[in-house]
Amino acid sequence: MTHIPILSLLTFLPLAGALFILSIRGEEGVVARNARHVALWTSMINFALSLYIWINFNPATADYQFVEFAVWMPSLNINYKMGVDGISMLFVMLTTLLTPICVLASWESIQVRVKEFMIAFLVLETFMIGMFCAMDMVVFYIFFEAVLIPMFLIIGVWGGPRRVYASFKFFLYTLLGSVLMLLAIMAMYFDSGSTDILSLTQHRFSVDLQIWLWLAFFASFAVKIPMWPVHTWLPDAHVEAPTAGSVILAAVLLKFGGYGLLRFSLPMFPEASVMFTPLIYTLSVIAVIYTSLVALAQEDMKKLIAYSSVAHMGFVTIGAFTLTVQGIEGSIYQMLAHGVVSAALFLIVGVVYDRIHSRNIADYGGLVHKMPSYALIFMLFMLASVGLPGTAGFVGEFLVLVGVFQVNTWVAALAATGLVLGAAYMLYLYRRVIFGTLTKESLTAIKDMGLREKVVFAPLVILVLWMGIYPAPFLDVMHVSVENMITQIETALQAGQAVSVAGQ
């Protein structure tokens, strides 16, 4: 199809930008300004490149597209292989869209060590895109874990007062999960003789082995998603991270877990996945209800949104394990929608944090009088988070519930209560921050959003409405890949049953 290594270009262009920023010398102010511009332009060009993929992507096939191959470690049969299908392509788009937005959002709020911040951010983009494009388990793992380094630095250097605690917790929690996955990858390598994702999907692992492998992968992905009860690093990391860090953390890093479950756990270990479905349902329902209740009691805006993320990711895991087309598409859609909505919500918190330097809900109230356009944008994303029809959040949650209703009505009913609770905590948050009379002394001089801030929100507003009103373009892209995946899983399950019947 194409001979330009477009995916490698997409992956390593930000790294080149980062190396370029590294070489900038001179006076601190000048360096900061140049670093910002280089980072913005690099990420914009990268977004333009990713549009090329979006346009040239063929949604009629479930095959990987834009595949690249290079021999890397021939003696071990581990190779550098990149490619995207209907599932990963959307996440690549999400990443390339959000990076320039984050750079723009940090334009003024990051004032110290701007150069290092922009380097860390571009390196982070490289790792994130590489992770979604990787078609070899070892390459995947390298990107997957390498993300920890820039994120650790972003939280730790530019974070809030408890940033050291938060960054260590983030780093060690996720590392602990992923090292077990590394061992599982090795075990798979020796069982099948390859680390190529395609051939691993075709390989049949014995059921006993599947259980162990599934658990090892789950250890990693459950922390990343994060699922209850290993979600506790997330509120800390979100609260302490700078705005752009929170945005990328919520919008892209949390998707690693869901993406991993869909890409590896389900197609590679189908029997084990079916076996552990009750566990997933239980943990997800607890996550949806429990974290929604916790969110209701939060005093800190970022913490509230962080807990709401855990609840929303509960829908993602429920949907993925229904093994129905609606459920899995809903789960992917929910991830994309959450990527846009939670990114916007953290940016919304960032807007007022830049002005008042407080995230406490109690420090606000009556902002609608001073910041009308802020209130409007906040309302839109608040409603999208609640799942109002016509916004992106609705489509994902609806599809997930349709999917799970076919499989298990109890889970559907319990998950639906999460929607009610979600509406409760978000509306409550909105009322306390935006409505009421403006009595606080510190808020009297607050200014509405400036042009730069509006530009930051513009693409997100468009996207959240587009995804809510006309979801077909996104669903079409993933549809064939999802159906293909479900067929594969069902064939594998039937083959497994046939073997066990024959054995009796």
Added chain:
Amino acid sequence: MTTLAELPNIVPALPELFLALVIMALMMLGVFHKTGGLEDVKASRLISLLCVIALLLAIMLVSALSGNRLMTFSDMFVSDTFAVYCKVLVLTGSALAIVLAYGFQERHDMARFEYAILIVFATLGMMMMISANDLISLYVGLELQSLSLYVIAAFQRDDTRSTEAGLKYFVLGAVASGMLLYGASLIYGFTGTTNFDQLAGLFNGHGGDTVSIGVIFGIVFIIAGLAFKVSAVPFHMWTPDVYEGAPTPVTAFFSVAPKIAALALFIRVMVGPFGGLVEHWQQIVIFISIASMLLGAFAAINQRNIKRLMAYSSIGHVGYALIGLAAGGEAGVRSVLIYLAIYLFMNIGVFACILCMRRDGSMVEGIGDLAGMSRTHPMLALGLGIFMFSMAGIPPFAGFFGKLYIFLAAIEAKMYGLAVIGVLSSVVAAFYYIRIVQIVYFQELDEPLDKPTGPELGIVIAATGVFVAFFFVYPTPILSAATAAAAALFAG
């Protein structure tokens, strides 16, 4: 190659003979050089430079021997691809250690020409260890190495910590050598031979069960002696004190070259002569591997002195390397060899950074002294950050690949428990590595460190840093070299 029938074939030992002659010549040069004040410094500079050149020449000589298995001196000395690989690593480590000491010596009143010569002496011993094919040549090589190391540890004569380190190292090292020698004599007593090939033939045909208990005792004593030399738990006690007390360039040297040599020897002895008794020694190696990893991970958490911290870290790294030996087979040995190469560059890089930690002209060693370094020394901080993440085994840095191959070997050998303990202890160890990153990057400026003096440290940090950071781009050369080396060990 044709030689006179009466003379042993000296070709396999050519690099060693070359180094021995160089040492003698340089000693003469040092002795007859003018003495006093500035002249001492000049002599030490000149001889350091010549020693580095000699070591580089030796690398070329060694490389020329690659590919064949040559024996000489009544089969007591062997040169195979395995030996070539390990010797290149050792020679590189020694050369870098001399470079690291270049400026340090003058600033700390250590500028005596014997320093570089002693390092080359120790290197010669290590090369003989690596090439030993007999328990006697093993012991002779080991002692040549150890005696030189005892002297270098105490090289800063007027410093009580340094002399204490030398003395401690000497007393404990002598005990370990004694144990090793006792083990060797037990082996000789129960088998009647000290030659590795004959021992291997004896045990391979023997089957596991019928072997005499005396031989098992002998192996245990030999393992104890070797475990001391590689500072594996439970024979690690000397390591933190010696690392802390010895002058920093010496510590850098200790942490790489002798360790690589001793591990190479460990592998050769276990796989070669005692390869047939693998079920007898494997559990011992597994135990010391697990114990070293856990101790290295947990004991370093509370350290405030960076050299002590690096001592525990090196204990942990030996634990990982021993996983590869425990896993056995070609894959296991190959993984150890790759690990050692990566470990060499990482460690030299870290110690180059430590040597840059100076305030008001004197060395500082507390990890708290690194606070705010990212502001005043951004490139140094970047280098140290890369080394620390690499030590913790975080991709995409080289340290990750070292661990990757080790754990691949362990999984291939179906040692799941060992692998799980290994990765979990690497998470614990990650804590103290990233704490250094935290101090460097997150904490605010305390009191700035001095500007780096002399270009040699910067060059070493840059070179090792680039190696560690970009190893992933093209890992094939080291991979295939290690594969060939491991294959040679099993072919022989």
